[in-house]
Amino acid sequence: xxxxxxxxxxxxxxxxxxxxxxxxxxxxxxxxxxxxxxxxxxxxxxxxxxxxxxxxxxxxxxxxxxxxxxxxxxxxxxxxxxxxxxxxxxxxxxxxxxxxxxxxxxxxxxxxxxxxxxxxxxxxxxxxxxxxxxxxxxxxxxxxxxxxxxxxxxxxxxxxxxxxxxxxxxxxxxxxxxxxxxxxxxxxxxxxxxxxxxxxxxxxxxxxxxxxxxxxxxxxxxxxxxxxxxxxxxxxxxxxxxxxxxxxxxxxxxxxx
Amino acid sequence: xxxxxxxxxxxxxxxxxxxxxxxxxxxxxxxxxxxxxxxxxxxxxxxxxxxxxxxxxxxxxxxxxxxxxxxxxxxxxxxxxxxxxxxxxxxxxxxxxxxxxxxxxxxxxxxxxxxxxxxxxxxxxxxxxxxxxxxxxxxxxxxxxxxxxxxxxxxxxxxxxxxxxxxxxxxxxxxxxxxxxxxxxxxxxxxxxxxxxxxxxxxxxxxxxxxxxxxxxxxxxxxxxxxxxxxxxxxxxxxxxxxxxxxxxxxxxxxxxxxxxx
Numbered sequence: 166x167x168x169x170x171x172x173x174x175x176x177x178x179x180x181x182x183x184x185x186x187x188x189x190x191x192x193x194x195x196x197x198x199x200x201x202x203x204x205x206x207x208x209x210x211x212x213x214x215x216x217x218x219x220x221x222x223x224x225x226x227x228x229x230x231x232x233x234x235x236x237x238x239x240x241x242x243x244x245x246x247x248x249x250x251x252x253x254x255x256x257x258x259x260x261x262x263x264x265x266x267x268x269x270x271x272x273x274x275x276x277x278x279x280x281x282x283x284x285x286x287x288x289x290x291x292x293x294x295x296x297x298x299x300x301x302x303x304x305x306x307x308x309x310x311x312x313x314x315x316x317x318x319x320x321x322x323x324x325x326x327x328x329x330x331x332x333x334x335x336x337x338x339x340x341x342x343x344x345x346x347x348x349x350x351x352x353x354x355x356x357x358x359x360x361x362x363x364x365x366x367x368x369x370x371x372x373x374x375x376x377x378x379x380x381x382x383x384x385x386x387x388x389x390x391x392x393x394x395x396x397x398x399x400x401x402x403x404x405x406x407x408x409x410x411x412x413x414x415x416x417x418x419x420x421x422x
Numbered sequence: 423x424x425x426x427x428x429x430x431x432x433x434x435x436x437x438x439x440x441x442x443x444x445x446x447x448x449x450x451x452x453x454x455x456x457x458x459x460x461x462x463x464x465x466x467x468x469x470x471x472x473x474x475x476x477x478x479x480x481x482x483x484x485x486x487x488x489x490x491x492x493x494x495x496x497x498x499x500x501x502x503x504x505x506x507x508x509x510x511x512x513x514x515x516x517x518x519x520x521x522x523x524x525x526x527x528x529x530x531x532x533x534x535x536x537x538x539x540x541x542x543x544x545x546x547x548x549x550x551x552x553x554x555x556x557x558x559x560x561x562x563x564x565x566x567x568x569x570x571x572x573x574x575x576x577x578x579x580x581x582x583x584x585x586x587x588x589x590x591x592x593x594x595x596x597x598x599x600x601x602x603x604x605x606x607x608x609x610x611x612x613x614x615x616x617x618x619x620x621x622x623x624x625x626x627x628x629x630x631x632x633x634x635x636x637x638x639x640x641x642x643x644x645x646x647x648x649x650x651x652x653x654x655x656x657x658x659x660x661x662x663x664x665x666x667x668x669x670x671x672x673x674x675x676x677x678x679x680x681x682x683x684x
Contacts, residue, residue, distance in 0.1 A: 168544050168545060171540070171541050171544045172541070175530060175537060175538075175541055178533045178537060179530065179531070179533055182532040182533075253526070254523070254526050255526075257488070257493050258521075258526070258528060260491075260492065260493045260512065260516075261491050261516050261519070261521050262516055262545055263512075263513045263514075263516045263517045263546060263547075264545055269545075418494055418495045418509060419495050420433065420434070
């Protein structure tokens, strides 16, 4: 943990060398996701509800998914850009150092420019909170924290899968983006609106529903209290991802490329 | 002490003919060729020795270095470095080695060198007194005092290589792997790097394994060379064995390569 802190400070120092570039990227990140927000806004100019969810409720869903994705992207950036880490021989260097491999990959890239998008997510979320009529209890606040945790873990797991694929193909596969960037796009609406099949897929295969739809139902007093704990179950998703990663590392050390 | 016995390593390389149709064919059915990078390689290097590991491009030099530094697992054969199997005891093993790649940097581009060193202190968990002592010594030996507060991107190649060397020695490794440490350096920097390696080997008894194409490096630094070609050790002996009868080591080496068809 102390080592990760060191990495964190190093990235912060590096970023501060290029203040203007940093600021501009942050602003552009803000506006890119602002687009998605506009999409939702105009949609609800036409319709008052989507599959039983009102405008503020969708904003809550969008805000949370965006936060989860953004946190994962900022901190698991090393896995997201793993192709370049391998190509530049950085991974050899990582193996030649006496520390955990995953910790070093996480430490090698931290994307502070995602603050712009995180800010956007927080604003949207706060606005959703203000206009919706969610009755707040301490447990609900806690369940939001669980959602953030579970969501960050699930998205990090997806990045980890992406990175593991790089061991075999070197370049990484663009189709993986469906699961990461795609999920960010579609995650603005509660997954149930895409139909039962998608909901099942998002519950048992890639557990998006466990970090978004079900806990959201609980927040809106439409679901059981036990739904609030589902993000913890979503964290189990990381286990197969880690197994795949280990297989990838083993492949790398036996093929050297 | 480093011992390599009967180490073999083959790579699977996909191959196809040029042209679009064969590219299309390769999408569905790929033909692989097994290329033998290391074929029954054995050698022993004692503590404190300085060895030049040379051979033409693609001879298996970097495969060997990768196996010795725990990055690559061989198909057959055994390898022991100070009693440890590099790829099995990766973390324990790499605490005792330092690796310098002449073509790649381990320094952070945008922050002062000293910050990169501090991070290395944390990565290798070097105790503060040892770190201070090593830093002071290396700063003096490599004349770094003016460079430590500069970001790596503002340093010349020669200056950066000196910092690179210091960075890989902060944790007092017993073995140092140098992969083309003088590549692209001007005469003054080359001499500085060579002098430093000699001093390091003499004073700290660090085992140094050096791969290079620069024969002057080899002549200045080592008496023992291990020459590898097509994955096999062709010569393990003294530099004179190559030079004998020729004007320069370069010519001797070229003729040696030719006589072995590599």
